[in-house]
Amino acid sequence: MVIVMAPGATQDDIESVVAVVASAGGEAFVSRGVSRTIIGLIGDVERFAALNLRGLAGVADVVRVSTPYKLVSRDNHPERSTVTVRGVPIGPDTVTLIAGPCAVETPAQTLEAAKMAKAAGATLLRGGAFKPRTSPYAFQGLGEKGLRILADVREQTGLPIVTEVVDAHDVALVASYADMLQVGTRNAQNFALLQAVGAAGKPVMLKRGMTATIEEWLMAAEYIAQRGNLDIVLCERGIRTYETATRNTLDISAVPVVQRLSHLPVIIDPSHSGGRRDLVLPLTRAAIAVGADGVIIDVHPHPEQALCDGPQALVNGDLDELAMIMQEFPKLMSRTLAQGA
Amino acid sequence: MVIVMAPGATQDDIESVVAVVASAGGEAFVSRGVSRTIIGLIGDVERFAALNLRGLAGVADVVRVSTPYKLVSRDNHPERSTVTVRGVPIGPDTVTLIAGPCAVETPAQTLEAAKMAKAAGATLLRGGAFKPRTSPYAFQGLGEKGLRILADVREQTGLPIVTEVVDAHDVALVASYADMLQVGTRNAQNFALLQAVGAAGKPVMLKRGMTATIEEWLMAAEYIAQRGNLDIVLCERGIRTYETATRNTLDISAVPVVQRLSHLPVIIDPSHSGGRRDLVLPLTRAAIAVGADGVIIDVHPHPEQALCDGPQALVNGDLDELAMIMQEFPKLMSRTLAQGA
Amino acid sequence: MVIVMAPGATQDDIESVVAVVASAGGEAFVSRGVSRTIIGLIGDVERFAALNLRGLAGVADVVRVSTPYKLVSRDNHPERSTVTVRGVPIGPDTVTLIAGPCAVETPAQTLEAAKMAKAAGATLLRGGAFKPRTSPYAFQGLGEKGLRILADVREQTGLPIVTEVVDAHDVALVASYADMLQVGTRNAQNFALLQAVGAAGKPVMLKRGMTATIEEWLMAAEYIAQRGNLDIVLCERGIRTYETATRNTLDISAVPVVQRLSHLPVIIDPSHSGGRRDLVLPLTRAAIAVGADGVIIDVHPHPEQALCDGPQALVNGDLDELAMIMQEFPKLMSRTLAQGA
Amino acid sequence: MVIVMAPGATQDDIESVVAVVASAGGEAFVSRGVSRTIIGLIGDVERFAALNLRGLAGVADVVRVSTPYKLVSRDNHPERSTVTVRGVPIGPDTVTLIAGPCAVETPAQTLEAAKMAKAAGATLLRGGAFKPRTSPYAFQGLGEKGLRILADVREQTGLPIVTEVVDAHDVALVASYADMLQVGTRNAQNFALLQAVGAAGKPVMLKRGMTATIEEWLMAAEYIAQRGNLDIVLCERGIRTYETATRNTLDISAVPVVQRLSHLPVIIDPSHSGGRRDLVLPLTRAAIAVGADGVIIDVHPHPEQALCDGPQALVNGDLDELAMIMQEFPKLMSRTLAQGA
Structure with a gap:
């Protein structure tokens, strides 16, 4: 999961996100750009989803990078089924x-x-x-x-x-x-x-x-x-x-x-x-x-x-x-x- | 309901439609144009719907001209409800x-x-x-x-x-x-x-x-x-x-x-x-x-x-x-x- | 810009992306997760867009995090115009x-x-x-x-x-x-x-x-x-x-x-x-x-x-x-x- | 072309439609149903289109029954072209x-x-x-x-x-x-x-x-x-x-x-x-x-x-x-x- 911060997000906003992620047992990697900061999350996606990260101050977008289905996914079952x-x-x-x-x-x-x-x-x-x-x-x-x-x-x-x-x-x-x-x-x-x-x-x-x-x-x-x-x-x-x-x-x-x-x-x-x-x-x-x-x-x-x-x-x-x-x-x-x- | 016949529909096709409509207790009004014939139907729309008129030879289209809902329609209940x-x-x-x-x-x-x-x-x-x-x-x-x-x-x-x-x-x-x-x-x-x-x-x-x-x-x-x-x-x-x-x-x-x-x-x-x-x-x-x-x-x-x-x-x-x-x-x-x- | 690598991306794939980004004068921040790696890019977005990053081996997705319009954007012109x-x-x-x-x-x-x-x-x-x-x-x-x-x-x-x-x-x-x-x-x-x-x-x-x-x-x-x-x-x-x-x-x-x-x-x-x-x-x-x-x-x-x-x-x-x-x-x-x- | 009159359309409304169609050199065939009247038009569709029939009193709908293209239509050119x-x-x-x-x-x-x-x-x-x-x-x-x-x-x-x-x-x-x-x-x-x-x-x-x-x-x-x-x-x-x-x-x-x-x-x-x-x-x-x-x-x-x-x-x-x-x-x-x- 990747969090995209808004252009006007403050250092406090960023630290809050990191703290919230840590409280859910995850790690947050912060990358600061010229106009925006993005934060990569590593950890349990289900727990992150429940955090309502979009509701945090300074958050512009939350991008999911893994699929939400598991049992039917080919990731976990590469052979096609009959x-x-x-x-x-x-x-x-x-x-x-x-x-x-x-x-x-x-x-x-x-x-x-x-x-x-x-x-x-x-x-x-x-x-x-x-x-x-x-x-x-x-x-x-x-x-x-x-x-x-x-x-x-x-x-x-x-x-x-x-x-x-x-x-x-x-x-x-x-x-x-x-x-x-x-x-x-x-x-x-x-x-x-x-x-x-x-x-x-x-x-x-x-x-x-x-x-x-x-x-x-x-x-x-x-x-x-x-x-x-x-x-x-x-x-x-x-x-x-x-x-x-x-x-x-x-x-x-x-x-x-x-x-x-x-x-x-x-x-x-x-x-x-x-x-x-x-x-x-x-x-x-x-x-x-x-x-x-x-x-x-x-x-x-x-x-x-x-x-x-x-x-x-x-x-x-x-x-x-x-x-x-x-x-x-x-x-x-x-x-x-x-x-x- | 209006039946639009295909350009190549024959007189037999038209008569079949009229006969099928009559068999369902309806009346069919035939209007012949230069390139197409249209047939207006008067009668019980539900019975017409069950006839599968689109399946008849020579029929290009069937146009419904009345609404399919009744109890919630304003036609039958002009005053708005509270x-x-x-x-x-x-x-x-x-x-x-x-x-x-x-x-x-x-x-x-x-x-x-x-x-x-x-x-x-x-x-x-x-x-x-x-x-x-x-x-x-x-x-x-x-x-x-x-x-x-x-x-x-x-x-x-x-x-x-x-x-x-x-x-x-x-x-x-x-x-x-x-x-x-x-x-x-x-x-x-x-x-x-x-x-x-x-x-x-x-x-x-x-x-x-x-x-x-x-x-x-x-x-x-x-x-x-x-x-x-x-x-x-x-x-x-x-x-x-x-x-x-x-x-x-x-x-x-x-x-x-x-x-x-x-x-x-x-x-x-x-x-x-x-x-x-x-x-x-x-x-x-x-x-x-x-x-x-x-x-x-x-x-x-x-x-x-x-x-x-x-x-x-x-x-x-x-x-x-x-x-x-x-x-x-x-x-x-x-x-x-x-x-x- | 954020690059999302495919689950099966190799270390070589990741290094290639970093090298390509560097060749365009940008910096790449790599975050490794359990199932995927994501790479945040800092630099000139137009140059990145021309790189065709999606075409690189191991790249699953490229996520744009800034808007592509500038002159009409409110980011650069906060007052609404008359x-x-x-x-x-x-x-x-x-x-x-x-x-x-x-x-x-x-x-x-x-x-x-x-x-x-x-x-x-x-x-x-x-x-x-x-x-x-x-x-x-x-x-x-x-x-x-x-x-x-x-x-x-x-x-x-x-x-x-x-x-x-x-x-x-x-x-x-x-x-x-x-x-x-x-x-x-x-x-x-x-x-x-x-x-x-x-x-x-x-x-x-x-x-x-x-x-x-x-x-x-x-x-x-x-x-x-x-x-x-x-x-x-x-x-x-x-x-x-x-x-x-x-x-x-x-x-x-x-x-x-x-x-x-x-x-x-x-x-x-x-x-x-x-x-x-x-x-x-x-x-x-x-x-x-x-x-x-x-x-x-x-x-x-x-x-x-x-x-x-x-x-x-x-x-x-x-x-x-x-x-x-x-x-x-x-x-x-x-x-x-x-x-x- | 077929005109569908509204349920409350009056006899005057119907006669107006017929008169307008006649003024454009067309013929109108009126079919009266229990709840609605429909009028089939025979004549020059382009002239009818210019009449703005939907704007007439009592008209609920106008249904076109012929295609608006001619030169590219298969109706007039049954063989497929190379x-x-x-x-x-x-x-x-x-x-x-x-x-x-x-x-x-x-x-x-x-x-x-x-x-x-x-x-x-x-x-x-x-x-x-x-x-x-x-x-x-x-x-x-x-x-x-x-x-x-x-x-x-x-x-x-x-x-x-x-x-x-x-x-x-x-x-x-x-x-x-x-x-x-x-x-x-x-x-x-x-x-x-x-x-x-x-x-x-x-x-x-x-x-x-x-x-x-x-x-x-x-x-x-x-x-x-x-x-x-x-x-x-x-x-x-x-x-x-x-x-x-x-x-x-x-x-x-x-x-x-x-x-x-x-x-x-x-x-x-x-x-x-x-x-x-x-x-x-x-x-x-x-x-x-x-x-x-x-x-x-x-x-x-x-x-x-x-x-x-x-x-x-x-x-x-x-x-x-x-x-x-x-x-x-x-x-x-x-x-x-x-x-x-």
């Missing part, structure tokens, strides 16, 4: 395709979507039973009934299930059906939920908050990791910007940035980021090429009847091209398409 | 000062802050017992112990309490102590929490999500209102932008914009928006002058020891000027400073 | 009202708007003869003919003229008519134009780029100041954010932030920031209350016929309230309404 | 690599960088002689001397030159040396410059404004096209968002979005978007995979000595991997690497 979901790997050697309907609506629709997913190369099935919706008047999902449909479709297709949980107190219920718990973009700072999924004993897919910085996203992962669960897959799904041509702006650079900061796998959701069917395949290609460890894609047998996000779902006519992408692009990255157990 | 918190009004005739410490730390600190608040003209006491923090390593609040401190200070000062709740399952506990429940910026789309506070029988202060549009904010209020609670005060607290000189960017225009769209009172938080003590008084003056129904301000007897957000808390030396602002500025707006019961 | 435009002051003791039509359209419209402006308390007349427009098909202004109309209206009303210049090579022409040159938001990084207005010998109003940081805005002012012109008034006019309810988001906090960083006067444009007539008066009140040194407002006798930005212009029916605001609000700030020469 | 720069194609059948130093510094550095570019597969040389810089104290480029260096290096290597022009009045000079004129991100709304390059008779590379919407970007291209020049290549180079881990956020979705709206080629700048060397190769792969028609990349023989943007330049050690990407990735897109004339 998370395994009922035998299906997500990690640096593979590209994993997760696909399925945005929302579970009926058994027939879910089964049909699962077959579409499998035909394209998917080895994990996505599908929402609990849907967080901006409007209280919109379809909120089938709840436990939806979870049972997913379990039946898993039985029929062999595809493990990834599904969202939106409330800390539903975690046990959802975990009793799901193979991987998804935390959605609107819950990226719902700390009670993060802690609950951290304790649930299942792998977690953590979507980036649509307005979260990369650091906030990793801090959210740290909340999960703190409860003893390091089976976390990060999912970039677009951030909110001023551009209105797409629903959100896919921050594709986040993949290599995060892979450098954290050992956790990172995948991309090309469906929700753009919100447009015509962008899904180009963004899927880009996702693999940038080095993402997988993609999660909406498919729907009849999107014009979908109860949620129909405009972004791939349809049967798109599947051949998706399957081709999943066959050809991983090779160029020296990866293989992830297979089931 | 919310009363244990006798203290927040509404169009008054300016209400809510003040207190960001976090409850000790009985002494809380009592001292409450006295500071009262001296400046506050009639409601803010103070956090449950603190949502970006880092799992940061101070998370005293929990129920903090609520008891707040209740004791209410006893000693007569100031009703506004305090945050961060998890749906704490609502009953917090409501048993608090006079007003606060939903914070990170929970602006925590729908389970919004529904729980809607059912708790206490007035609610709903902070704007730091990246919520005004429409999303009003939709969040609608979640609360739907559970039978219209005692909602909206609080603008800054939005996330690219500017880094302030923690967030106070969207002061949101006050008149929201007052035109909704009947609910709107207040401003000048402490959290800027994150800097030197901005609090200027932004407080601006808040009253723009027409806000109140302000909520952090004060702390010893901010250099604060466990949370010390850099933005007003100190004793600022109180005279704050008191002066609260005396003089409401008059210019033909309002009075809100008094206790 | 800029005088043909006898009309803009500065810390007054609130100056600048008003007029967005675009000069006809002599009659301009004269009528100028009379409206004067009736409301304006002592400077705004009006655009050169209009930068997003669409090449939109009205681009009357050019020199518009400047002549402004000069005639100045003759008839006594109001000095503020008008925009959009191309470096029009500066001499515009300066031959105008009393103050305006640089618009789209030209905030048109450095050739900034240098030309810096050399023109007339006061300049510099609008903030709609996506400029405060630092970039002050750097743009520095370009003007470098050419010998310190008669610069900064104008906050809203920044681009994700919110769509207003055309831009007025960053009202920028006023006190800039007044702390720079000695230059700062005014607010409540018309262009919101783009809505119903926001102009509330934002004008807020602007004065936050401490702005003036406001610049669109008025139009017949906004429904305006060729540019009619929806935001105040009309005759708004003038009494504007005049009242200009009479009452400056008093509360211990200021007076700026008078003509 | 722009040829001294024999080098940029278009739908190829992937073109443009590479070189950010700034021309010396003949030796420029030649060395050009050889690096060529070795990696580049057939066009980039290099800046006029540099727009945020700080007036930063290196501003060598000017004409830099252009002469570029011309010499073209002679020696056979690579045609792409270089930036920053002022309308330098266009003739720069065009006398350059094979392609670049308009930079800070000049994306410098309309005088856009018109000047439109008239210069050379192909133009138009970078997206770092905060321009896609529509504004295409409107800027329309300014160039209007002067008779359709040899325009669009370049996405990252947009400004709240994320600070990268200099800007590469909006990779903009490539397929723009290719659908416009017939112009679109390339990506992976160097300036991220501002980090470690992101350049991953983003280059993603650019080709998403369907970009080319990439423009900074290379520098000694980036630690670069006068501009050294931290993002590729070095000799990166070239083999870049060459491999340029060989392998275009094939997967059924394209070839663009060759020289």
Whole structure:
């Protein structure tokens, strides 16, 4: 940590800072410049953070020089991790395709979507039973009934299930059906939920908050990791910007940035980021090429009847091209398409 | 709702749209232009929304022309509302000062802050017992112990309490102590929490999500209102932008914009928006002058020891000027400073 | 300047940095921590900036601790400045009202708007003869003919003229008519134009780029100041954010932030920031209350016929309230309404 | 164009709108709903835009349903265009690599960088002689001397030159040396410059404004096209968002979005978007995979000595991997690497 003193800071101000740092067991190194003095701190960053150094007289700025996350940081875990979901790997050697309907609506629709997913190369099935919706008047999902449909479709297709949980107190219920718990973009700072999924004993897919910085996203992962669960897959799904041509702006650079900061796998959701069917395949290609460890894609047998996000779902006519992408692009990255157990 | 057809849409495409609308009990008015056709829809908007019209062949865009919120809309409730918190009004005739410490730390600190608040003209006491923090390593609040401190200070000062709740399952506990429940910026789309506070029988202060549009904010209020609670005060607290000189960017225009769209009172938080003590008084003056129904301000007897957000808390030396602002500025707006019961 | 070394930086890396700094005539202070080393630099910042220190092996980050602007900085000029435009002051003791039509359209419209402006308390007349427009098909202004109309209206009303210049090579022409040159938001990084207005010998109003940081805005002012012109008034006019309810988001906090960083006067444009007539008066009140040194407002006798930005212009029916605001609000700030020469 | 009337609009209001539209030679189709009336307009959109319809009584909103650009629109030019720069194609059948130093510094550095570019597969040389810089104290480029260096290096290597022009009045000079004129991100709304390059008779590379919407970007291209020049290549180079881990956020979705709206080629700048060397190769792969028609990349023989943007330049050690990407990735897109004339 570095303290930057204001131009008018006095010798007393500087000595006070040094004393406060010493009282927290730290050492302070003072460098005097022509117009400013800077003070480097060595010691326990957490204790320094609690000191409220910015509040001291003469302090202009406090610059943190170490990252605030630990368990998910690559500093302490240089090898990139592989998370395994009922035998299906997500990690640096593979590209994993997760696909399925945005929302579970009926058994027939879910089964049909699962077959579409499998035909394209998917080895994990996505599908929402609990849907967080901006409007209280919109379809909120089938709840436990939806979870049972997913379990039946898993039985029929062999595809493990990834599904969202939106409330800390539903975690046990959802975990009793799901193979991987998804935390959605609107819950990226719902700390009670993060802690609950951290304790649930299942792998977690953590979507980036649509307005979260990369650091906030990793801090959210740290909340999960703190409860003893390091089976976390990060999912970039677009951030909110001023551009209105797409629903959100896919921050594709986040993949290599995060892979450098954290050992956790990172995948991309090309469906929700753009919100447009015509962008899904180009963004899927880009996702693999940038080095993402997988993609999660909406498919729907009849999107014009979908109860949620129909405009972004791939349809049967798109599947051949998706399957081709999943066959050809991983090779160029020296990866293989992830297979089931 | 208006459907804009693509330039190449066929007569069949248009007839399909008309048929789909009719099947939902609506009427479709077709206007053919030189390059495009537009179709106006009359009928039940919720049913139209479920049709997934964007998914139909030949449809380029679907434009919604009515607002998605109802209970909180001013369309259906032209008079602006006053919310009363244990006798203290927040509404169009008054300016209400809510003040207190960001976090409850000790009985002494809380009592001292409450006295500071009262001296400046506050009639409601803010103070956090449950603190949502970006880092799992940061101070998370005293929990129920903090609520008891707040209740004791209410006893000693007569100031009703506004305090945050961060998890749906704490609502009953917090409501048993608090006079007003606060939903914070990170929970602006925590729908389970919004529904729980809607059912708790206490007035609610709903902070704007730091990246919520005004429409999303009003939709969040609608979640609360739907559970039978219209005692909602909206609080603008800054939005996330690219500017880094302030923690967030106070969207002061949101006050008149929201007052035109909704009947609910709107207040401003000048402490959290800027994150800097030197901005609090200027932004407080601006808040009253723009027409806000109140302000909520952090004060702390010893901010250099604060466990949370010390850099933005007003100190004793600022109180005279704050008191002066609260005396003089409401008059210019033909309002009075809100008094206790 | 502070250099933060990467966790894995070697002793050689550190010594290289020290040597490079020494070669530029600077001194380097090395502080070794448990996980990282930081190096404080004392010397000529410009020379350090040219060293490309981030490119050196083992360097993780370079943190600048002094501001990059000098002439416009308050560090070197603690007293706030007053800029005088043909006898009309803009500065810390007054609130100056600048008003007029967005675009000069006809002599009659301009004269009528100028009379409206004067009736409301304006002592400077705004009006655009050169209009930068997003669409090449939109009205681009009357050019020199518009400047002549402004000069005639100045003759008839006594109001000095503020008008925009959009191309470096029009500066001499515009300066031959105008009393103050305006640089618009789209030209905030048109450095050739900034240098030309810096050399023109007339006061300049510099609008903030709609996506400029405060630092970039002050750097743009520095370009003007470098050419010998310190008669610069900064104008906050809203920044681009994700919110769509207003055309831009007025960053009202920028006023006190800039007044702390720079000695230059700062005014607010409540018309262009919101783009809505119903926001102009509330934002004008807020602007004065936050401490702005003036406001610049669109008025139009017949906004429904305006060729540019009619929806935001105040009309005759708004003038009494504007005049009242200009009479009452400056008093509360211990200021007076700026008078003509 | 569609006019949405306010809920309280009267029959008179509606008739006024119809009359105003008729006076502009248009036809108005009125659709009455339960709570609102909408009016569809058929006729000359430019004339409607000049009517200022939002200013009429009872009008709540005016929705434009056709695009404001024409010459660059794909509606009127369904085939995607190929722009040829001294024999080098940029278009739908190829992937073109443009590479070189950010700034021309010396003949030796420029030649060395050009050889690096060529070795990696580049057939066009980039290099800046006029540099727009945020700080007036930063290196501003060598000017004409830099252009002469570029011309010499073209002679020696056979690579045609792409270089930036920053002022309308330098266009003739720069065009006398350059094979392609670049308009930079800070000049994306410098309309005088856009018109000047439109008239210069050379192909133009138009970078997206770092905060321009896609529509504004295409409107800027329309300014160039209007002067008779359709040899325009669009370049996405990252947009400004709240994320600070990268200099800007590469909006990779903009490539397929723009290719659908416009017939112009679109390339990506992976160097300036991220501002980090470690992101350049991953983003280059993603650019080709998403369907970009080319990439423009900074290379520098000694980036630690670069006068501009050294931290993002590729070095000799990166070239083999870049060459491999340029060989392998275009094939997967059924394209070839663009060759020289």
